Amino acid sequence: MTFQPTDQGFYGEYGGAFVPEMLHANVEELRQNYLKFSETEEFKKEFQSLLKDYVGRPTPLYFAKRLTEKYGSKIYLKREDLCHTGAHKVNNTIGQILLAEKLGKKRIIAETGAGQHGVATATVCALKGLQCIVYMGEHDIKRQAPNVSRMKMLGAEVRPALSGSKTLKDATNEAIRDWINNPNDTFYIIGSVVGPHPYPDMVARFQSVISEEIKWQLQEHEGRENPDMVIACVGGGSNAAGAFYHFMEDERVKLVAAEAAGLGVDSGKSAATSLLGTNGILHGSRTLLMQTADGQVIEPYSVSAGLDYPGIGPLHAHLITSGRAKSYPITDDEALESVLEVSRLEGIIPALETAHAFSVLNKIEHHKDQVIVVNLSGRGDKDLNTYIEHFNF
Amino acid sequence: MTIAAYIKQNKPILNVYFTAGYPELGDTGRTVLALQREGVQMIEVGMPYSDPMADGETIQNSSAHAIKNGMTIELLFSQLSEIKSEVNIPLVFMGYLNQWMQFGKEKFLIEAKKAGIGALIIPDLPLDVYETEYKELVEKHGLSMSFLITPNTSNERIKKAAKLSSAFLYVVSQSSITGTSAGVSMEQLAYFKRINDLSLEIPRLIGFGISDAESFNQACQYADGAIIGSAFIKALQRDNLEPSISTFIKSILETSR
Numbered sequence: 001m002t003f004q005p006t007d008q009g010f011y012g013e014y015g016g017a018f019v020p021e022m023l024h025a026n027v028e029e030l031r032q033n034y035l036k037f038s039e040t041e042e043f044k045k046e047f048q049s050l051l052k053d054y055v056g057r058p059t060p061l062y063f064a065k066r067l068t069e070k071y072g073s074k075i076y077l078k079r080e081d082l083c084h085t086g087a088h089k090v091n092n093t094i095g096q097i098l099l100a101e102k103l104g105k106k107r108i109i110a111e112t113g114a115g116q117h118g119v120a121t122a123t124v125c126a127l128k129g130l131q132c133i134v135y136m137g138e139h140d141i142k143r144q145a146p147n148v149s150r151m152k153m154l155g156a157e158v159r160p161a162l163s164g165s166k167t168l169k170d171a172t173n174e175a176i177r178d179w180i181n182n183p184n185d186t187f188y189i190i191g192s193v194v195g196p197h198p199y200p201d202m203v204a205r206f207q208s209v210i211s212e213e214i215k216w217q218l219q220e221h222e223g224r225e226n227p228d229m230v231i232a233c234v235g236g237g238s239n240a241a242g243a244f245y246h247f248m249e250d251e252r253v254k255l256v257a258a259e260a261a262g263l264g265v266d267s268g269k270s271a272a273t274s275l276l277g278t279n280g281i282l283h284g285s286r287t288l289l290m291q292t293a294d295g296q297v298i299e300p301y302s303v304s305a306g307l308d309y310p311g312i313g314p315l316h317a318h319l320i321t322s323g324r325a326k327s328y329p330i331t332d333d334e335a336l337e338s339v340l341e342v343s344r345l346e347g348i349i350p351a352l353e354t355a356h357a358f359s360v361l362n363k364i365e366h367h368k369d370q371v372i373v374v375n376l377s378g379r380g381d382k383d384l385n386t387y388i389e390h391f392n393f
Numbered sequence: 394m395t396i397a398a399y400i401k402q403n404k405p406i407l408n409v410y411f412t413a414g415y416p417e418l419g420d421t422g423r424t425v426l427a428l429q430r431e432g433v434q435m436i437e438v439g440m441p442y443s444d445p446m447a448d449g450e451t452i453q454n455s456s457a458h459a460i461k462n463g464m465t466i467e468l469l470f471s472q473l474s475e476i477k478s479e480v481n482i483p484l485v486f487m488g489y490l491n492q493w494m495q496f497g498k499e500k501f502l503i504e505a506k507k508a509g510i511g512a513l514i515i516p517d518l519p520l521d522v523y524e525t526e527y528k529e530l531v532e533k534h535g536l537s538m539s540f541l542i543t544p545n546t547s548n549e550r551i552k553k554a555a556k557l558s559s560a561f562l563y564v565v566s567q568s569s570i571t572g573t574s575a576g577v578s579m580e581q582l583a584y585f586k587r588i589n590d591l592s593l594e595i596p597r598l599i600g601f602g603i604s605d606a607e608s609f610n611q612a613c614q615y616a617d618g619a620i621i622g623s624a625f626i627k628a629l630q631r632d633n634l635e636p637s638i639s640t641f642i643k644s645i646l647e648t649s650r
């Protein structure tokens with residue numbers, strides 16, 4: 001089975017570019033150019049040098065001794081939390097800002113949920129001296145306040161999305177509308193493997209550096225390139241796509257996606273898309289989507305702003321429905337428990353999104369020869385307010 | 394008579410968009426009949442969608458409101474069926490592809506036709522997907538299509554959209570979402586002229602940013618008519634529905650004729 005998209009961006013039945021005509025020219029410009037530019041030696045050199053000297057890559061693959069002792073499998077953590085700005089998101093924004101430059105765009109827009117992608121976009125815009133506007137749901141502006149301040153410090157304008165549940169989906173709608181209104185000078189930096197083709201493939205490629213590094217790092221640690229299992233949380237699915245990328249074709253590597261179950265899969269307050277979703281179209285892509293029988297999108301819920309999204313990227317819809325990847329629903333409470341566990345066992349405070357991936361360790365079987373890589377997608381600084389409230393510190 | 398032929402015969406066409414189930418759930422039929430009474434030549438019935446990508450604040454809000462009221466596609470079809478015998482102008486359905494998919498690809502066409510709908514506008518249905526996956530079914534059930542073009546659409550693509558459109562070509566006046574208004578700029582003039590020079594057979598209606606008699610009359614100089622949406626929605630008064638419709642339509646048509 002292949003997990004690369006067709007020329008039109010289809011992964012099996014998922015993907016494509018279902019955009020109104022107002023966006024056709026923009027999306028087509030990107031489709032024709034993203035590989036042409038990103039595959040040149042010059043581009044690769046610039047991308048890699050920024051990842052190394054600016055982002056701080058390679059990020060360590062850390063053997064988590066105390067988690068290993070607790071669970072019984074050999075557990076490694078891919079430390080994306082150590083990236084500049086505190087999450088994997090910056091791998092992608094570096095790639096896209098270089099593309100924006102090549103295409104001569106002067107104005108950058110982005111959507112953000114947890115604010116990590118917004119911060120990563122504001123950061124590369126500062127780096128390149130480009131105007132930056134970030135759309136963020138009003139609800140998320142409140143629950144991820146530190147990241148809003150960071151974006152402002154970096155010179156970005158943060159515009160609140162006021163429709164729907166005022167979260168990531170609504171911020172994405174507003175960003176798309178902005179792009180429709182400003183088709184000529186504006187580049188839209190999408191923060192996950194979602195949206196119309198070529199975004200899912202483009203973002204997956206920029207994030208694939210994660211699994212590229214895991215391969216040689218695991219070789220150094222274990223004398224083998226492939227782990228038995230890779231676990232990552234999935235909002236739209238960009239950190240998971242990056243962590244899975246170079247293992248997708250090797251069926252011996254189990255791919256595990258942690259999804260936000262919110263208050264519980266059947267509670268009506270959930271974002272467990274692969275379980276609750278059906279085939280539909282969201283943000284320009286055919287994918288699994290939480291919706292009513294009448295095709296109206298259901299407002300998702302999760303304590304974690306970065307996972308609070310009613311769809312998943314088309315690559316993940318394909319991986320999961322084909323059986324190549326398995327998804328686990330993780331509730332708010334389970335994730336919060338994992339936050340404390342990882343903090344106290346390993347001295348690492350993870351982001352709320354990332355904590356969902358750790359909770360999977362409680363749901364699988366372990367044995368001592370099993371090598372597991374958990375993608376530690378981001379650090380928890382932005383979630384401190386939630387943690388203080390929840391744990392009554 | 395086909396919708397295309399109807400447009401040629403009755404131009405200039407005033408086509409008014411409204412959101413079904415707004416302001417009140419039961420207002421759909423009343424609105425259609427009031428618009429027809431006021432002399433509107435064509436109506437675009439908007440099926441409210443939770444995530445209307447191509448629409449601005451006004452239509453987004455009216456849609457959210459209508460969904461809250463309980464609007465569904467099934468209900469829309471039954472509301473339209475009830476007044477079908479009284480309607481003698483073309484009705485065009487406007488909605489998003491996901492809604493069509495969920496209702497059922499073929500069932501949607503059958504029920505739409507039964508409800509008296511003559512054509513469909515589905516802004517996020519790409520031309521090539523339509524050609525390979527939908528065209529045959531749409532034609533089989535005797536419905537027409539209208540595709541959108543914008544100032545950024547190449548001539549080659551305009552010709553393709555014109556060829557696949559069987560009701561009219563929807564000329565989006567500017568690069569924007571719905572509800573953004575501005576006068577006709579030099580750039581737009583060049584765009585309208587570029588379309589004229591293609592000598593397309595299919596009639597053309599201009600939409601987006603048409604809000605009053607002046608912009609309507611201007612648009613009619615460059616096409617077979619125009620579409621008004623957000624400005625009409627804003628003019629609707631919940632407790633005074635028919636009179637508010639009458640006042641608004643008169644303000645467009647009486648200064649036009």
Ligand SMILES: Cc1ncc(COP(=O)(O)O)c(C=O)c1O
Nearest residue numbers: 116192235236237238239306378
């Ligand atoms: C730390 C972290 N992990 C994961 C995510 C979820 O995004 P994705 O599924 O694209 O990796 C986010 C999104 O904001 C994030 O900040």
